[in-house]
Amino acid sequence: MTAPRGLLVAAPRSGSGKTTVTLGLQRALARRGHAVRGVKNGPDYIDPAFHAAATGAPSVNLDTFAMADATMAAIAARALDGAEIVIAEGSMGLFDGVRGETGRTGASADLAALFGWPVVLVLDVSGHAQSAAAVALGCARLDPRITIAGVVLNQVASPRHRRLVEDGLARIGMPVLGALARDAGLVLPERHLGLVQAHETADLEARLDALAETVAASVDLDAVLAAAAPTRGLADAEDRAALPPPGQRIALGRDAAFSFVYPHHLAAWRAAGAEIVPFSPLADEPPPADCDVCWLPGGYPELHAGRLAAATRFQAGVRAFARTKPVHGECGGYMTLGRALTDADGVAHPMLGLLPVETSFAKRRFNLGYRVATLLRDGPLGRAGTRLVGHEFHYASIVARDEAREAAFADMVDAEGTDLGAAGHRVGAVSGTFFHAIARR
Template sequence: MSVGPGLLIAAPRSGSGKTTIVLGLQRALARRGLRVRGMKCGPDYIDPAFHAAATGAPSFNLDSFAMSRPLLQALASEAAGDATLVIAEGSMGLFDGIRQETGRTGASADIAALFGWPVILVLDVSGHAQSAAAVALGCARFDPRIDVAGVVLNKVASERHRRLVEDGMTRIGLPVLGALMRNTELTLPERHLGLVQAGETDELDARLERLADAVEGALDIDRLMALSRPTRLETAGNAQSLPPPGQRIALASDQAFSFVYPHVLMGWRTAGAEIVPFSPLADEPPPSDCDVCWLPGGYPELHAGRIAGAQNFLEGLRAFSESRPVHGECGGYMVLGRSLEDAEGYAHPMAGLLPVETSYAKRRMHLGYRVAHLLGDSAMGQAGRRLVGHEFHYASVTQSDTSREAAFARIADAEGNDLGFAGHRRGLVTGSFFHAIAQG
């Protein structure tokens, strides 16, 4: 079976400009009155929020390693079911992933192959001309499962430069669908985990309109749309990635706590759970009529002083935890600990519910897929449950209880290498740097 058509916008490497192209294209089509849906390959919280702002509709992640085939099918079906066009965005380079069996590497190419979406390759052509065609040809021939249908040139220096690059593309038979000149005004602001969040980006709507104007003027959008193909589905899948941790879920939600996957929220709601947002930065406690509290990741390290001063929130959280489960992911885990050291080296007191102290001043990047086995019953499920997710943070643990009895889970990387114990559990409170994507 097949549903609405789609395309995958990808690149040979990170930093090529695919997010700029994707957002401009999504907004340009949405303002034509078309039903556009965004999707993002791999684990990423920030880009889907920009997709939603550009299109006015939720954007789901698609992850060939962390998600089962039925879950992937369900998410693609929901997005493409009534869409004029699905515009999916790749992550990193088109073939970048982990060493796993074909189709389960986490690479964007897996998603294009699974759903039959043609690939539009964004090429940063700064620093070369005809040689860009050799890069494009390598991408087109590397994986026989996918079809690279055309290219978009980015960071073109001049009309002469463009003609030279197009000469190379003509020689390999790949159509050039457009070219954007080098323009720093189209760049979105960034910070340590990627783009500044959509909700924090100044004049976001105006920025999206400028991106749409640039894409409208530089790309042959009608020709690009004509290259799309129906989304190929095998079966109707199950969209529940994680069982809801409760019936009424108090969800911390503001600029410090924003990293929640849309597919997880949809799965909870589909299962009948109600999600009740509250804002720690506004000094709001978890609503007392909820039966579980969830502190997602985000940027608490940028708001540590304000969180430390939010006594209604902290006292309400401690009172809530005496009788009901509380779970924190990544940034939420840091807030559940004893202290959080900011970039200037000042340690702010946190909730003190878990035996851990963290620091953003002592930075080291932690990045990669994780497979977790729960060591005890918690809001995340019963002991022994297998969860698949990832870590992406710069904060470090400076002090913690490292015993098995205090640990939340045992984790391994994507290749099965044991990484030891992760996170903490104390009473009804649990947390770790692990972001859950789906049940294993």
């Protein structure tokens, strides 16, 4: 394949406007007729869906901590085939990741260095002016592996404010690719857990078009295109899946309660010849009986606990399926496979009762971070001893569980190797965990 040119949009810290600029660039360039693809650094279910809406093509996650270089190359080669320009989006601050060897920290800088993408740095200049140049200079000099192509200023208060900021940046020779004024209308809405999904955003197409028009009027798109560099490493791609398909026909829970599935898994499973058969638990649909495995992904079951508790066909279908075939639940799916789920109002709803765990969203405990899991028994994610890299992101807490090791799913450590003990559950053919698998290690 011809390697597309690419850029990575990043910032010194979270909340600077990376997503706004990324989506605006993606949509604006797509409207110009360019074949645009999105990429998201690190674990994130939300942003790739917005990228897909902005570009009209699927987006993927790439993660230098969780994935081997050959795995990332394979995912990128599949996702970027036919692309002309890649607008990738960083996570957190440009250099924020876990402690580890250079290039394997999960930081956005690692991804930019690996694929040779210059960085467009989004600077939130609210609260300072010429001092913004010191921040940009630090980002440009901290890591010699990457190149800062230029900056896009965000939250500019006035023409005078912009002139002052540009004066400082001129002193360090940093190109200014554009500037966005303060405008609350450019902010995408937030809701439950601070996460709003693309399909839940009212008037999404109109919002994306408005972003594109603002960015096209405020950013030099020709300069952005000129700054992009050819994507490196795609020739190193191997025909491999980050996570092999768990079955030939996969019954996949798919609706507003269960929506968190990484695009690279679905693409790789289909490429391997697997068939994905979606069904809706909220519509009281059972998993198709002719499938080989049932997969209940993460999502927001706590928002729909009453409907799930009343979905008798869904519940009976999963229980019947589990008598002879594997069922696996990730995060929200794990909660649904348990005995009970307490919602934010403190109301306990009976769930499937296939795993010995009870969870509560009323008793919140924030869990976030990379995890490395070692499977304790054979199952749809691999044989006993298989190591998987993934992450947790949830507020729900476990209020009752079977602590017996023989009922556990995996041994878990964090990114620095700290032992977190046994996690999740496995009973018969049913397994579940709060852990979202990204790739095998």
